[in-house]
Amino acid sequence: MSEDAIRYDATHIQVLEGWEAIRKRPGMYVGSTGKRGLHQLVFEVADRAVNEVLASLAGSVDVTLTPDGGVRVADDGPGVPIETAGDTGGLEALLTRMPAGAEPGGRHAVLLGLFGIGPCVTNALSSHLTAEVRREGVCWIQEYARGVALTPPTAAGPTTGSGTTIAFRPDADIFGTAKCSFAVLTERFRELCFLNRDLDITLTDERPLGESRSVRLRFPGGARDFVAFLDAQAGAPVHPDVIGFEQEDPRMAGTVEVALRWCNSREERVRSFANSRPTPEGGTHAVGFRDGVTAAVNAYVRKRRLMTAADTDLSPDRIGQGLTAVVSVKLDQPEFHGATHGILGGGAVRTCVAEAVREHLGTWLEGHPEQAAAVLGRIIRATPRG
Template identity: 45%
Template structure:
């Protein structure tokens, strides 16, 4: 190789390395709340109305977890006069003690550190929501946030601006109460709109009250609109009754409801179902850890398979379906059906485009077993209602056959 060519090669190598080093200086490593503010859609789905309301549901999810842990009975949500949100619960209150190795109180870490969600230290066996980072994310995306805690015999407060503490955690007067109140104002520099819909919030809060029987949830609007109070001791059966507004069309009443928890306490299943002659009945609604699983998943699969199997087994055992006839189809079984299934798991695995499909295989097997056992027992103990259900699905099956022949 000639000296001239060798020199040209070294020049090219130097240029390449120079470009590489320049590129490294242009790469920004986003850490902590800066990452949330730069890419909010990754954490709350969007910066439109959906993401705006998700901010509320993230905070409410923490309060629901307090209820699931047996430490809260009520949640009060208020749309404040300035357009912000205040969520208060009567749970244990976020921990205020200083965490070893950080010199910072636990409540501050929960509100500022992505790796320190409230679920990491409060002992929940299950948590609502999908990412477990709710409080931290809400703080990052708020222009202003105040947390008030009643715990350890005192009232404590701290204020934040765009996720950054602007006051230290301050201890105030003595208090015999317990619970957490978080008030926040969504950052208008991030969201496309900062106006909350009373109807949207009310619908989701009512849904949470149905899914968590015994939990009282109130929604108030200081702008103002009329307050609402959701409290459904009958849980999912009350939810089904709400979804079936025409009593005269019901095949049986009340709704069938049952629940079950596995031996090691890692899965808890609740089911409520009711058939109606109204073809556009309430439909199918499934949830995992109080999150609506719009894309279904393992728990839905277990339910649907078991439901069809049980109906066919009962119909044959009781002579309503001859042994030489084909099985009743799943479509006929689901005709006029309103069903709500809620599953709570210690370690849910979500997937799908919007992370609303449950992937846990153990959910399929356990839900299938629970539905087979409890629905079979209910049908056996309620023969009149059971016969009416079988007649209904057989009629649906016959109607479907007629339609197919006409086609």
């Protein structure tokens, strides 16, 4: 063992906190120092604004990509409190301190950032950030550079209305020439609005000279609208109705929303979400959905004698051909597996989702015999996947 190793003690440990730690290892907090990281900066700021709307404190969120490469996120909520001495819930705390409990709780909370740390990550990784708070008739302004406050919150005069606007410019020393993608941001915000009917998000891109573009995202139809959107890129639907329902079940301490429709396609498109977070690896809610669909379809087939007694039940793979579906659960205490939360656990979730899907799909099949005949005819005639 070397002499340096023997002398290693507590004096050799460098403790980094707050903005210093974030700037030292940005990839740990936003995933990368490329486009993915830039998008996470936007999501960390938008996270708070989106949850204001979901808590019925605000009506809408406006996100703007500005010509100088910056981003502006505004909401019409009550405005972030302007903190007083010792306050831990005000503006400066929001922009400089990492919360002890990073991830928000409750079924209605949306997590857009990687770990729920919030705007302090964006502030630390921005060359400049300006926060404007309109609260109780006063407009407050505070400016930062690379996570450090240049001024205290300063009253800038009277104002009408209320809300919070955070404008930031990502630090080129960290992100180089990477630019936010309007398409990527649109996709994620659209997804959120499909999964949360109360959300109203407008995304504007002012960067193209003379070609500013804007999209407003609001979908009162929820998961049904989501399926119709996904189906627009698939074959013609086998039946016109999008089958959908939403149901609460205390056994899993949450709600399940499901929408589905079969199309003339061999591809299966099932998208699953837990607390508005994509679960690309599936989990108990996705397995429960397949259990329920399989049980409902086979029960209907047997009741109508569409196959002989000697025939085996239709398999989930065969039933899933051409199926487009969205499965969304919102749980008080979701159990995720893995650091990336890509798969949902919880045994009760599988049972609850399966029972709900079997009941509602079975009722729809019974109540829509012509559409059911089209669906089952296609499934029975389909060639099993090899």
